[in-house]
Amino acid sequence: MSLLEVRGLKTYFYTRRGVVKVLDGLNFALEPGQIVGLVGETGSGKSVTGFSILRLVRRPGRIVGGEVVFEGRDLLKLPEPQMAALRGRDIAMIFQNPRTALNPLITVGRFLEQVLHFRAGLPRNRTRDEAVRLLSAVHIPDPERRLSSYPHQLSGGMAQRVMIAAAVAARPKLLIADEPTTGLDVTVQAQIMRLLRELRDQTGTAQILITHDLGLASEVCDAIAVMYAGEIVEFAPTRTLFATPKHPYTRGLLASRPKLGQTGEIPGIRGAVPDLMNPPRGCRFHPRCPHAFTRCRVERPRPVYVSPDHYATCFLLEEEGHA
C-alpha cells in the first residue's frame, strides 16, 4: 500500500479578480521510504501541493475537492484536532528561509527540547540528550555548545540543519521539504541534499522534495513529478526522466538549463507561464508547445503510461501508439 496517495486534489484561490485554479485534479502516490520530487516553475502549484497535503492552505485558498490518503485515512476528512496532532508527528515540513521560521528569542536547544517534549512526547529529563543526538545526526559540529545558540548566530545552512533536526524529531513517516536549499550557497546546497538522502537511508523517512531545480531534484529523488500550471505533466523514476523525457515541457525544462561547456543559443521554452485565472483550453502547455496540434487546443490530455512507472499527459504519446 502506498504511504500517501493524492487523488484528484483541487485547491482553488478565491481572489477578487476571480477563481484561480492552482491545483485542478492532482494525482500522485508515494511509497514508504521513497523520495519524490515535485518540480516546477513559479505558479506550477508545487508549494500549494505541499500545503494542501498538510491542510495548511491559507486564505483566500481553499481545498475544494479530492482525497489525500495517508496510511489509509483521507486527511481531508479528518477533524482539525486530529489533523493538528498528525502535523509534525507523522508528517513534518521544512521551508525555504529557515531563519525566519525560527523564533529569534529561543535558543536552538530550547526549541528542539520543546519539539521533542510536545511533539515526540519525550519526558523532560531525556529531551536534552536527544537534542544533542539530533544535532549531531544532522552533522552540526560541537552540538553541545550549539544548544545555547540563538537563531541569528546560525548561518543559513546551519539553520536549515536545525529545522531538519526538529522536523525529524518525532520520527515522521513523511517529510515535506519546500525549497529547502533556495538561497543557500551551492556548496552548502550539496551538503543539505546529501543530508536528506542520508536521513532516508538511515530512518526510512519518505520525502517530498519541492523545488524549481530539476538538477537538484535529480540528486536525491527516486522519482520526479514535473508540474506545470497546476498539473503533473510527467512522472517517472529519476533516471528514466533524464534519459527519456516524454513530455515536451520536461524536455524544454531539461534543455533550458545551460550545460557545462555548451555554447550558443539555449534551446529553451518560448513564451511564459499561463494565467491560471484563465488557463488555456485543452492541454495547458499547448500555447508554448512546439508540437501542439488541433487536439491539444480542445481536449485535456490524460496520463499516458509508457511503462508501469512512467507517465506523461501528452497526446503525442497516444499518436505514437502508447496506451
Added chain:
Amino acid sequence: MLKRVAQSEVLYRIKQNPTTLLGLGIVIFMFGLAVFAPWVAPYDPLEKHFDHVSEPPSRQFWMGTDQFGQDIFSRVVWAARLDLFIAATAVAISLVVGSLLGALSGYLGGWFDEMFMRLMDILQAFPSLILAMGIAFALGPGVFTVIVATSAVNIPGYARLMRSTLLSEKQRTYVLAARAVGNPPWRILFRHLIPNALTPVLVNATLHFGWAILEAAGLSFLGLGVAVPNAEWGVMINMGLQDFWQGHWWAYTFPGVFIALTVLGFNLVGDGLSDLLDPRRARQ
C-alpha cells in the same frame, strides 16, 4: 501619486470597509458645507438678531441663537469653511516643509542630519499645545497665527516620518540603478526617492487633518487664535460656555459635535487609507 494602487483597487477596498466609507461620507459632507456655506446658511453668521437672544433651537433658528442673537446653525456652517481652510493650509505647510526638510536630512545624512534631528527633538520635547501657545503669544491672535502655530507644531512629525521612510527606500537597488544611469543627486532625491517615500506621509496627513482642526479650535477657544465675533468652532464653544450656567447647552454643544464629527471622519479615512496602502496587505 497614489496612481499605482489607485483607481478601481482603492475604490473597491473602500467599499469593502464600511467605517472608511462612513468617514469618507463625513469628510465629503464637511467639505460640502465649507464650499456651499453661503447657500446652506440661512443667515449671515455675524448678523445679530437682537430680539432673539439666547433662544433654544426652533423652526426659525435650527440650532438656536447665542447671547448676541446670532444664528448658531449659520455660524456652524461658516465655521466649517474657516476651520477646514485653516486645517488644510496648516497640513499643507507642515507636509511640504516637514517632508522636504526630512527628506533632505535623510538624503544628505552626516552632520546636517544630526543637527536637524536634534532640533526636531527639541521642538517635539514641548507639548504641542504649549508650543503653539508660545507661537500664538508671540504673533498675536488671528487666522494667520493659528495657521503658523498649527503647522509649526506638526513639522517635526512629518520630517521624522519622511526621513525614516526615505532611509529605508534609499537601501533599495533602484536608487543605485538611478545613480548607475547617471542621475545627478538632486534628481535621485526628487524623481526617485521622494515619490516612493511619500505614501506614508500622505496617509499621515489625512490622519493629521483631524488633529489640526482640534489644535486650531483649541487655540481659538483659549483666545489665542481667531478673534471672538468670528464664526469658528473653538470660538463658538468659548462663547457658548460663558452661558453654561444659564443652561444654554445648544450654544456650545453644536459646534462641539461638529468638531468631534470632523475629527472622527478624518481619522476613519486615515485609518482606512493606511490599512489600504499597507504593502503587506496590498501583496495579497
Added chain:
Amino acid sequence: MPEPVLVVEHLVKHYPVRTGWFRRQYVHAVDGVSLEVHPGETLALVGESGSGKSTLGRMLLVLERPTAGRILYKGQDLSRLRERELRSYRKSLQMVFQDPMDALNPRMTALETVMEPLVLHGIAEGKAARDRALELLEQVGLTREHAGRYPHQLSGGQQQRVGIARALATEPEFVVFDEPTSALDVSVQAQLLNLIRRLRAEYRLSSVFISHDLAVVSHLADRVAVMYLGQVVELGSRQQIFENPQHPYTVSLMSSIPGDRPLMPWKPLVLEGEVPSPLNPPSGCRFHTRCPFADVSCHVRAQKLEPIEPGHFVACHRVIERGDYGVLEAAKERRKA
C-alpha cells in the same frame, strides 16, 4: 593584443562594522583584486556569498568607492574622480542588477525607465527619446503594451528585460551583469541568457558577468575568475577553468553543480562547513579551513595568483610548487570518462 577596456589594480574594499561598544572591525569584502577586461570579451566572476563578487562588480563602476587600488578606464583612474565627473562616464559604463523588481523604480513605467538615461545624457529628447526607448524595449522582446506598465504589472523576466534595455540605452562600451538571471525560473533564465548573448554581440559589449552558477558561466564567459572570500583564487579562459580546474575550491564548485551527475557519475568533492565570515578571514590561505588538501603550510602562507600556463593563474602554492594533487587528477579523469 589591443588595449584592455578596463583595468583594476589591487582593488580593496573594507567596510567598518561596529562589533561592540568601542570595537570596530572591518569586513574584508574585496582584498587585493587585479583584473583586466579586454574589448568584446565577457569576464565571469564566480563565487559564493561572501566572495565579494557583487562588491567588486559595483566597484568596477565606482558605484562603491574602493578603500584602495585603481580602476583604469581609458587611462583614467575612475576611483579618484568625483561623482560629478563620473557622471559623463556612466554613459559608457552600465549595470544590470540582480533582483529585477527591486532595481526598477516602482513609480516609473517601463518606458519612463528606459527613456531616463537617454534624456540624462542628452542622447535624445521628447518624442525622439520616446521612439528610441520603444525601439529598445522591442529589442529586448517587449511590446508597446508593456511600455506603459509599472514594474509590479510585469513578470520577473519582463522586469529584467526592462533592466537590460535601460542599461543598453546609452549604447555603453562596458556592462556589468550582476546575477541577472538568478532570481528567475529556468525557462525564463534560458530566454534571458539567449537575449544577453545576442545583444552582447549586437552592441559589441565588453562585460563582466557575475554569477554563482557555473553552468550559466560556462555558457556565456570567455574568461572566468573564481573568487573566494574577497580574493581571486583562479583565473583563466573558459576552457582552462572548466576542463582543467586547478584550485581545490574551483574543483569543489564544479562538483556542486546539481544535475549533471545522474548521467555523469563522478565522485563529487563536497566541501565541509560553510564560507567563513569575511569579518575575520582565516590566516594564510583563506580556503584552508575547508580545503581537503590543506597542510600546515597553508595556515601561514598567504597565496598569490601565479601563472601555471599562459593565461591561467592559480592562487595555491601547492598546485604551483608540486604541480597537481592525485585526487584532483582522478576526479577530472572520471569526469572526462
